[in-house]
Each structure stands twice: as C-alpha cells, then as structure tokens.
Amino acid sequence: GIQVEQSPPDLILQEGANSTLRCNFSDSVNNLQWFHQNPWGQLINLFYIPSGTKQNGRLSATTVATERYSLLYISSSQTTDSGVYFCAVDMIKAAGNKLTFGGGTRVLVKP
C-alpha cells in the first residue's frame, strides 16, 4: 500500500517562530488532508489539499502532487499551535475513502 512519511517527528518552537512540516507519499493521490489532533484526541481539519496552495490565517499548505510531497507552514506560532499534526492521503486508484496517515509531527510551542 501507499507509504506516508512525515518529518520532522518532533519540533520545539519558541512562540513567534515560523516552521515547515513535510509529508512525503509514495504513490499518486486524489486526496490529501492535514489535521491537527487536539489534546482530547479529535482530529481537526486544517486543509484538504490534493494539489496547489491554500492559506488559512497563519497556516498555509502546498502540495506538489507530481513530486509526491506536501508542506504545512506555521507562521508566528502560538502556544495553542502545540499538538500533533497529521498528513493523510487516499490513493488515486482506490474507490471510496480510505485514508493512510503519516506518523505525525509533534509540535511544542514554548512561551
């Protein structure tokens, strides 16, 4: 099946710093999503971005489908950005919805 790798696994930031999280995937995808998992376990949707670039406030994401990677940018980080960020993909050959998740990037923003 498709492989999804996220880097770095852990990230410690000072409040106000910028950062980039990366997601590499091994096959063509028709769906790529970024999530933030809150302390209670819920996955919060950040971006649905199978290709192109999107921005939402201090967060933005870019997916280069032809090169099989996606980047999530966090600018001017805040302590509330702490948590685990997941990238998840669905293969272009597959019918239905079957997300494969990366291992996540654990982000800690220090005040």
Added chain:
Amino acid sequence: KAGVTQTPRYLIKTRGQQVTLSCSPISGHRSVSWYQQTPGQGLQFLFEYFSETQRNKGNFPGRFSGRQFSNSRSEMNVSTLELGDSALYLCASSLEGIESFFGQGTRLTVV
C-alpha cells in the same frame, strides 16, 4: 451544521467481552470510516461503509466488524476483546470522495 458524533466517549471493558461503538455522520454524508489509533501503530484504517455496504476494509482480524444503517449511522463491534484493543477509535464521515471529518473519538480501555 452538526459534526460527527461518537458515543460513548470513554469505555472500560474486560478481556473477552465485546463492545459496540456508535457513529452519527454529518447530515448528508453517506460514507463512514473507522480508524484505530494506538501509540505503537499510529492511526490505522479499519473499514469504510457507504450506503449500508462495506466498501473498503483494512488489515484487522474478523473480531472487528461494522455495519451501517439506512440513516447512515454506523456501528463498529469488537468481539472477544484483547488488551491490545485498547485504543482511541475514530469515526469519519465524508461526502463522496472528498474531505473527511472526524468525530471526537471513543477511548476504549481493555483491562
């Protein structure tokens, strides 16, 4: 619009028992998927239901089963519980082939 609702939020069961978890999708969404999250294995796909039919299945033993009702609500059942089944179980709903939205999860502890 109401989000994905999972019940119960927390559950403690004894080895050998069985358990049923429930998921109500976003109104209008006919695809419901289930995922298991553990510290060791990360987030793994269990199965997906669409219009009361199982459309995709992950690599889990037959003790894990599910169903979907005509109103798109879904249940998953785990029989003969093992300690290793302790996990956060997440349900997601989707409008066909597009963005998935997750519920808050059911945290199952097997003792």
